[in-house]
Amino acid sequence: MNFWKKVTGSDLTREWAEFEVRAAALPDDHRAAWEQIKIHLFPHGDFSGRNLMPILDSALGLLEETAADGQSIGEVLGDDIPGFCTALAGGEGARTYRDRWREQLNRNVARKLNRLGG
Incomplete structure (x- = not known):
């Protein structure tokens, strides 16, 4: 992948389209x-x-195949x-971006507090 495309995200834009x-x-x-899967x-x-x-x-490939086979979403x-x-993302308890940001914030605060206390 081209570095510029990766930095700007143009490859993602094309893929998303x-x-x-x-x-x-x-x-x-x-x-x-x-739409629900994306959300x-x-x-x-x-x-x-x-x-x-x-x-x-x-996931989209699964939807395409099942639509071609005439299966309903319920099936x-x-x-x-x-x-x-949740299962696609790694199961129950899979980390979200909020979890990662919270962990990073907690590490940064703990580091600052250690510097002030020490």
Whole structure:
């Protein structure tokens, strides 16, 4: 990958546009599930969201295959789309960007307090 594309995120923009074109071809219920999947996976992304791209690609591929087979979303994902997304992101207790930021803030505060107290 080109360094400039990685820094500016233009590779992600292009890939994201391709996802949306693919999603637009899905039936309504599959497209609604895609929107829910995006909402529930975003908190598990890093700053750029680059770590989610393979996961989103796979989830969209699953939706495309099941739509082609004529399966409903209920048959594929059940009623628990948030649970499905949690499993995709690494299971219950998977760290979100808030968790990582909180840990970083706590480390920084502890370091500053150690400098003041010592």
